[in-house]
Amino acid sequence: MTHLSEQERHTLWRIADVLVPATSTRPSLRDADPDGIWLDRALTARADLVGAAKEELARFESVDDLESAIVELHDTERVRFDVLATAVTGAYYLVPAVRELIGYPGQHRTPPRLEEAAEELSDEIFEAAMNYPGSYRPTPR
Amino acid sequence: MTIGDGAATPSDRADVLIIGAGPSGGVVAEHMARHGFSVVCLEQGRWVNSGEFPAIKPEWELLAQKQWYPEPNVRGNAEDYPTNVSESDVSPVMFAGVGGSTLIYSAHWMRLLPSDFRVKTLNGVADDWPITYEDLAPYYDRMDAAVGVAGLEGDPMYPEGMVPPLPPHPIGKIGRIAARGMNKMGWHWWPSPNAIASQKHGEFARCARWGTCETGCPEGAKSSFDLTHWPTAIRHGARLITGARVSTITVDAKGRADGAVYVDATGREHRQKARLVVVAANGIGTPRLLLLSAHGGAPNGLANSSGLVGKRLMLHPNAEVTGIYDEPLDSWLGPAGQAIHSLEFYETDPSRGFVGGAKWQVMPIGGPLRALSLHDRRPFAEKWGPAVHDRMDETLGRGLQWGINSQDMPEETNHVDLDPTLTDSNGIPAPRIRYRLSENTRKLLQFNLDRAVEAHEAAGAVRTVATDLWPEQPGHLLGTATMGTDPATSVVNEWNIAHDVPNLAIVDGSVMPTSGAVNPTATITALALRAAEHLTNNARWQEISE
Numbered sequence: 262m263t264h265l266s267e268q269e270r271h272t273l274w275r276i277a278d279v280l281v282p283a284t285s286t287r288p289s290l291r292d293a294d295p296d297g298i299w300l301d302r303a304l305t306a307r308a309d310l311v312g313a314a315k316e317e318l319a320r321f322e323s324v325d326d327l328e329s330a331i332v333e334l335h336d337t338e339r340v341r342f343d344v345l346a347t348a349v350t351g352a353y354y355l356v357p358a359v360r361e362l363i364g365y366p367g368q369h370r371t372p373p374r375l376e377e378a379a380e381e382l383s384d385e386i387f388e389a390a391m392n393y394p395g396s397y398r399p400t401p402r
Numbered sequence: 403m404t405i406g407d408g409a410a411t412p413s414d415r416a417d418v419l420i421i422g423a424g425p426s427g428g429v430v431a432e433h434m435a436r437h438g439f440s441v442v443c444l445e446q447g448r449w450v451n452s453g454e455f456p457a458i459k460p461e462w463e464l465l466a467q468k469q470w471y472p473e474p475n476v477r478g479n480a481e482d483y484p485t486n487v488s489e490s491d492v493s494p495v496m497f498a499g500v501g502g503s504t505l506i507y508s509a510h511w512m513r514l515l516p517s518d519f520r521v522k523t524l525n526g527v528a529d530d531w532p533i534t535y536e537d538l539a540p541y542y543d544r545m546d547a548a549v550g551v552a553g554l555e556g557d558p559m560y561p562e563g564m565v566p567p568l569p570p571h572p573i574g575k576i577g578r579i580a581a582r583g584m585n586k587m588g589w590h591w592w593p594s595p596n597a598i599a600s601q602k603h604g605e606f607a608r609c610a611r612w613g614t615c616e617t618g619c620p621e622g623a624k625s626s627f628d629l630t631h632w633p634t635a636i637r638h639g640a641r642l643i644t645g646a647r648v649s650t651i652t653v654d655a656k657g658r659a660d661g662a663v664y665v666d667a668t669g670r671e672h673r674q675k676a677r678l679v680v681v682a683a684n685g686i687g688t689p690r691l692l693l694l695s696a697h698g699g700a701p702n703g704l705a706n707s708s709g710l711v712g713k714r715l716m717l718h719p720n721a722e723v724t725g726i727y728d729e730p731l732d733s734w735l736g737p738a739g740q741a742i743h744s745l746e747f748y749e750t751d752p753s754r755g756f757v758g759g760a761k762w763q764v765m766p767i768g769g770p771l772r773a774l775s776l777h778d779r780r781p782f783a784e785k786w787g788p789a790v791h792d793r794m795d796e797t798l799g800r801g802l803q804w805g806i807n808s809q810d811m812p813e814e815t816n817h818v819d820l821d822p823t824l825t826d827s828n829g830i831p832a833p834r835i836r837y838r839l840s841e842n843t844r845k846l847l848q849f850n851l852d853r854a855v856e857a858h859e860a861a862g863a864v865r866t867v868a869t870d871l872w873p874e875q876p877g878h879l880l881g882t883a884t885m886g887t888d889p890a891t892s893v894v895n896e897w898n899i900a901h902d903v904p905n906l907a908i909v910d911g912s913v914m915p916t917s918g919a920v921n922p923t924a925t926i927t928a929l930a931l932r933a934a935e936h937l938t939n940n941a942r943w944q945e946i947s948e
Contacts, residue, residue, distance in 0.1 A: 279786070279787065280786045280787070280790065281786075281790050281791075282787060282788060284788060284791055286791070287791050302460070302461055303461065303464055305461075306459075306461035306464035306465050306468075307464050307467065307468060309468055332782045335782045335786070336782065346786075347464075347467075350770075350771060350774060351461075351463075351464045351771065354769070354770040354771060355460050355461065360770075363770060363794050363795070363798055364798065364799060365734065365769060365770055365798055365799070366734075367460055367462075367769070368457050368458070368462055368612050368613060368614055368734070368769070369612075370610040370611075370612070370621070371610060371611045371612075371735060372608060372609070372610045372611065373571070373572045373611060377572040378569060378570050378571060378572040378573070378593075378600070379569075381572055381573055381574075381577070381578060382554070382570075382573070382593065386578055386581050386582060386585065387581070387593075389581075389584075389585040390581065390584075390585075390590075390591055390592055390593075391556070393558050393590050393591075395558060395559065395590055395746070396558055396559065397515050397516060397517065397558075397559050397560060397561065397745075397749070398515070398516070398517040398524065398749045398750075399516065400516040400517055400519065400520045400523070400524065400534070400535070401520070401523060402534070402536075
């Protein structure tokens with residue numbers, strides 16, 4: 262499913278260049294997701310935002326000084342800004358290469374070693390909890 | 403859909419009709435079906451398969467913002483009912499389905515403290531419960547065993563005798579760092595009890611540390627009540643009818659509850675007759691239903707001669723302080739779940755200038771979107787543009803949250819009633835919530851927020867970010883059909899039976915006279931089990947409908 266037209270996607274990429282720009286260590290959204298695969302997945306997950314996102318993209322399509330316009334939107338119309346920011350960051354941080362760069366493995370099975378809990382409670386950190394002097398408040402029967 | 407005997411629209415008179423298939427409904431159904439009673443349960447939601455949970459999808463954080471969001475108005479599912487929260491500081495959180503809100507709860511399995519049952523005696527405000535901690539302790543023990551609580555015996559803030567059946571989960575880096583700060587302050591902490599299996603336990607898998615407990619456990623390790631109680635209840639003959647939204651509890655000529663009218667998923671109306679009716683629809687749904695069930699003999703609502711149905715709503719307003727640390731904490735790792743908790747500021751201390759206290763718990767932060775959201779209050783240039791990458795590097799995996807679950811006092815001005823215009827998808831009036839934080843609660847929250855910042859600083863946090871009030875947490879819906887001995891000042895007696903209607907029991911959080919400050923599911927289900935046992939043991943003398 263493609264939620265955005267080619268024009269809309271290009272406008273969103275321009276906005277992404279303002280919000281999450283390329284640096285020497287991080288790619289831009291257009292470079293990280295050139296086919297818009299992750300953008301579409303993000304918008305499928307937040308399909309409720311697609312209509313509002315399209316409206317915003319239409320508004321910003323021919324804006325020249327996009328950075329100033331986006332900053333103004335952030336400062337004055339936060340709900341509208343959040344629609345665009347959610348689409349941009351939602352897509353950007355789905356891209357596997359970006360996740361690798363930020364060190365996020367995603368949610369997955371990571372069962373602990375069986376002895377891990379006991380080991381964590383075997384030093385002076387837990388000693389203090391066991392020696393805590395307080396108690397619950399007694400109640401009259 | 404009907405599971406059990408296959409009847410689509412059972413018209414036979416049941417011994418027990420339960421309204422709501424959440425945790426307390428599940429406990430009552432399991433107990434009474436096991437003891438030979440014919441049980442029918444009407445549930446407006448459906449079964450949710452664990453394969454539907456979003457945890458396994460890369461889009462988990464995005465899906466948690468909408469389809470799996472805890473506030474029903476945001477989710478907008480047809481089986482949920484809307485709530486009018488325009489006059490409320492906190493929006494009630496809930497989930498309609500088999501297992502109810504335990505499908506999306508964080509499974510913090512905490513008991514009330516003895517003082518919670520004696521608030522009036524100890525503090526001169528609110529009410530004492532008609533029962534004590536000691537009365538409820540055996541039922542807590544049985545619920546601990548039923549859900550497979552993982553934890554560690556010996557918490558000094560509890561009376562002796564609380565022995566979790568499973569060993570604790572690892573507290574992880576987040577727990578150890580937070581504990582380091584608490585130790586410096588000399589404050590209480592303890593490895594937390596969670597209704598999440600730390601080892602394989604019966605049908606439950608061992609926790610694999612998904613950090614997604616609040617959007618459903620894909621592993622089958624979290625004790626949601628669709629897994630803990632409903633399969634057994636059904637094996638013992640209970641009939642669970644999903645997609646069945648009750649519009650009215652009906653009464654016989656003597657005003658005794660004799661069944662319910664419900665609407666199925668197609669909009670068709672049905673009647674279910676019963677000798678005994680048990681309401682388990684949570685602290686919002688129960689008063690809504692009792693008010694919807696007003697009749698000539700009870701014009702202000704069923705079981706409402708006291709006028710307290712819907713009043714005294716308590717929601718445990720939540721706040722939190724996230725600390726950002728200059729070291730990797732793997733803080734996307736579950737369970738979430740609580741790593742450690744603190745009851746240092748739980749008991750009332752008059753020198754603080756407020757009554758009541760709070761329970762704290764350490765939880766992980768989650769993924770990159772949550773990490774970025776911690777900087778929402780910063781100016782544009784400090785969060786976006788090139789700065790976004792710095793914020794991500796500083797925050798992702800390096801934060802831990804001290805959550806603050808606060809005690810709120812029962813106040814009649816905080817209440818649930820029927821909205822004059824808003825309706826659910828079947829056209830039934832929706833609940834209207836009026837809930838405002840009292841001055842006492844505001845002082846309590848601010849005191850605890852300040853202490854939580856200190857706890858982070860002692861632990862070495864390089865930055866703290868506070869949420870003064872979480873408007874859409876935590877889903878603890880309490881107090882709206884309060885328990886007591888006097889019919890003039892309470893709705894149900896000490897066995898959860900309505901004073902006005904001798905064969906109507908209420909078994910959800912609405913019966914709690916005071917809220918305490920711990921997560922309430924352990925208490926709600928212990929009370930439900932106690933009520934079910936009473937009903938079972940006293941069936942011979944139980945007045946029933948004609």
